């Protein structure tokens with residue numbers, strides 16, 4: 130297999146792993162890298178190299194080595210940015226097809242066997258590219274799971290405001306939220322996400338704080354006057370005013386989306402304390 134061009138399924142399967150791993154895990158000794166290399170029939174070092182290529186294509190970061198990336202990899206990442214929902218769905222199917230191919234005698238695999246996955250893929254979308262109802266629910270769940278994993282691992286599984294790393298307390302927040310947009314790029318692209326603990330997620334959605342263009346926390350100034358009545362407001366919110374967030378290694382939050390949050394969510398509602 131070594132030396133042969135990567136197939137589309139192998140590229141999709143590797144892209145799926147890319148979004149599951151944290152920075153520093155793109156390594157041929159990493160267990161998940163080894164497991165995927167066995168499934169797709171490539172060496173662990175080839176898989177690790179591919180993950181590095183994907184990192185080089187992150188549009189939100191200034192990476193070196195961009196020019197060495199293959200056209201096919203570049204096109205795959207561009208496709209993900211345009212149509213993340215379809216690419217996320219295709220990643221799951223590609224892994225299944227690779228597993229199937231790895232589990233049976235390669236010489237006995239007829240074209241019809243290999244096409245099972247392709248037919249399934251075709252059935253998931255009608256001719257206009259819309260999802261069929263039968264698969265819509267699965268697609269939504271898969272998308273939610275993808276977004277959470279891709280955002281949280283990007284931030285090393287901690288809240289980007291307070292640093293909390295208890296995974297049960299962490300959520301992938303949307304900067305442009307569901308009620309404002311149901312577009313797939315807003316639902317699924319990691320640059321519309323922030324890794325936040327539940328407190329900071331809720332406070333962000335309520336407009337108690339936002340980010341400035343240098344990725345610094347800005348707290349609704351009215352919060353400061355509440356501190357004398359409730360010290361916890363300082364501990365949870367105002368003590369982070371002006372502080373830098375922990376930045377992700379992958380997909381910095383989009384400045385366009387942050388500007389939207391500042392304009393449409395930040396400080397829209399008067400903060401009040403319970404009586």
Ligand SMILES: [Zn+2]
Pocket residue numbers: 288289290291292293325326327328329
């Ligand atoms: Zn937090």
